[in-house]
Amino acid sequence: MPIVTVEQVSKAFPNRPLFEGANFGLEWGEKVGLIGLNGSGKSTLLKIIAGQEPADAGQVVWARDIAVEYLSQEPEFPAGVSVLKAVFSGDNRVVGLLGEYQEACEALTRDASQMERVARLSDEIEAAGAWELETRARTVLTALGIDWFERPVAELSGGQRKLVALARALVGQPDLLLLDEPTNHLDLARIEWLENYLKGMQTTLVMVTHDRYFLELVVGRILEVEGGQVHDFAGNYGFYLEHKELREQHRVKAADREENHLRRELAWLRQGPKARSTRQKARHKRALELIDSPREAKGRELALALGMRRLGKKLLETQGLRARNLAPLDFELQPGERVGIVGPNGSGKTTFLELITGSLEPEGGQVELGSTVHIGYYRQQSEELDPGMKVIEAVREVAEVLPLADGRSLSAARLLEQFLFPPHTHYNLVEKLSGGERRRLELLRVLMDRPNLLILDEPTNDLDIDTLVRLETYLDDFAGCVILVSHDRYLLDRVSTRYLLFNEGRVEEYLGLVSELRPAVPAARPRPTPSPARAQASARPQKLSYKEAQELATLEQSIAEGEARQAELEGLLASSQDDFEKVHGWYAELETLRTRLEVEVERWAELAERQ
Incomplete structure (x- = not known):
């Protein structure tokens, strides 16, 4: 079952149908990617599966007694909780026991009668095998770049809150895991960590993502929301592309046949029937229906080779450029270059873009821009557009007509169609657009300004795959220069000619493919959380609390089992002649296991010293 x-299942919003008659099942342990245009209903379908949003028609049937975790794009947490408590605030019963236990321990410092409750919860946690969850929570949080476990969630940025919510979803190891854009706000190292972690989980996974390498390596099935239908592809992203192309070829052939049929019917109509037989009247009706029926465009490729402003020989050069989180940097942009910028979050990538665009004053050094350079800057933060403006007005505000490289011109309306805004959406208000549709409109406005130096800061955070493909196609014909900050390995490999690697303020140059880099997740160093009793005690070394003693015993067993499995995997990899998929799975499991053991051994050593 x-x-x-x-x-x-069907769903529509006022004046906006999403999908109709969605019909599919999810098998135990299956990993599925959910894709489609921004605004097509991907996130809504995920919410319906999670039970967070009602369907207009149809139903979702869950197997009995399953644990479900849902990661939304805007997660919520109980008021006043710390990061660690937030991870234990989900609906998962076992995870909830740990959250309740922490509350009981805090209450015990004020009320001695809570001792019975603490003991009862401790027994329940023991019976459920949940003591190891706190260690797992610290491991996952650290791997995601969060090691301030007692910091209030309310103080975190939106991106950091999303990471805490992701940790909450992963730690409980639910039967069904539903993730909405989990790679947003992750750098390359942590995307690869998440990739390996998800591949090692036995849970059923449904994930909305635009990360094409993720879809290639993690999932074995694709669901696409397109044209009001949910299409099912039994394979990874590469399989999806092959079969989508075949389907598109069949669609174009069918459109050609319909066009030929229409041409013949029009010719017949113009001749005028000599007699009005019933058969001829039926043919006349069919001809009129053909004329009135909507017909799709034959292709979906973007023809957007916009005319570019002239670009001189001197482009961009920095000398000793420095800022708070950026060491002095000398950099020169050469004609035709596409420079990819990668590095951990907070390493200075966006700071560098703000410095070279003049949005931020440097603390030292200088930026020299050529006199002919015209920058188009697509920022990571959304542009302030008038919510009461119509979509067509937002485009016409930049230009009514755009010159193309071949001398022709393109109207604002036609440009919108090329950028996946069909005619019926042109007079919608900006405030009615989805977040991804709004970002697509902002990108189009940047391109319409005909820059000769295009600067893109994390463009994949909010854009769907179809828009990214159109951006890549545009860049294929773009004669100017590109500076691209991104964590999307597919886009970086597709566009960049060289890379700047940012790390802790330092910058290095790299000339290979970014997908061949293996940036390590920084060593996990979870900070021990003092119990309420210890917080009031003196500074001398304290004995282990009951909870910590339980954690130490669990760690010893987990480390022993992990080391045994590590030795087994290393032996399999050393002697294996099996197929690639099996070897790749062993390697992914080994990488995840090594990260887990590193954290567990460090925590064990800390506790063992105080035993």
Whole structure:
């Protein structure tokens, strides 16, 4: 029996149908990618599967007694909780026990009668095997770049809150895991960590993502929301592309046949029937229906080779450029270059862009821009657009007509169509657009300004795959220079000619493919969380609390089992002649295991010293 069955589910918003008659099942342990245009209903379908949003028609049937975790794009947490408590605030029963235990321990410092409750919860946690969850929570949080476990969630940025919510979803190891854009706000190292972690989980996974390497390596099935339908592809992203191309070829052939049929019917109509037989009247009706029926464009490729402003020989040069989180940097942009910028979050990538665009004053050094350079800057933060403006007005505000490189011109309306805004959406208000549609409109406005130096800061955070493909196609014909900050390995490999690697304020140059880099997740160093009793005690070394003693015992067993599995995997990899998929799976498991053991051994050593 499937873990979830979606039966004839339909959903629409006022004046905006999303999908109709969605019908599919999800098997136990299956990993599925959910894709589609921004605004097509991907996130809404995920919410319906999670039980967070009602369907207009149809139903979602879950298997009995399953644990479900849902990561939304805007997660919520209980008021006043710390990071670690937030991870234990989900609906998962076992995870919830740890959260309740922490609350009981805090209450015990004020009320001695809570001792019975603490003991009862401790027994329940022991019976459920949940003591190891706190260690797992610290491991996952650290791997995601968060090691301030007692910091209030309310003080975190939106991106940091999303990472805490991701940790909450992963730690509980649910039967069904639903993730909405989990790679947003992750750098390359942590994307690869998450990739390996998800591949090692036995859970059923459904994930909305635009990361094409993720879809290639993690999932074995693609669901695409397109044209009001949910299409099912039994394979990874490469399989999806092959079969989508075949389907597109069939669609174009069918459109050609319909066009030929229409041409013949029009010719017949113009001749005028000599007699009005019933048969001829039926043919006359069919001809009129053909004329009135909507017909799709034959292709979906972007023809957007916009005319570019002239670019001189002197482009961009920095000398000793420095800022708070950026060491002095000498950099020169050469004609035709596409420079990819990668590095951990907070390493100075966006700071560098703000410095070279003049949005931020440097603390030292200088930036020299050529006199002919015209920058188009697509920022990571959304542009302030008038919410009461119509979509077509937002485009016409930049230009009514755009010159193309071949001498022709393109109207604002036609440009919108090329950028996946069909005619019926042109007079929608900006405030009615989805977040991704709004970002697509902002990108189009940047391109319409005909820059000769295009600067893109994390463009994949909010854009769907179709828009990214169109951006890549545009860049194929773009004669100017590009500076691209991104964590999307596919986009970086596709566009960049060289890289700047940012790390802790230092910058190095790299000439290979970014997908061949293996940036290590920084060594996990979870900070021990003092119990309420210890917080009031003197500074001398304290004995282990009951909870910490339980954690130490669990760690010893987990480390022993992990080291045994590590030795087994290393032996399999050393002697294996099996197929690539099996070897790749062993390697992914080994990488995840090594990260886990590093954290567990460090925590064990800390506790063992105080035993």
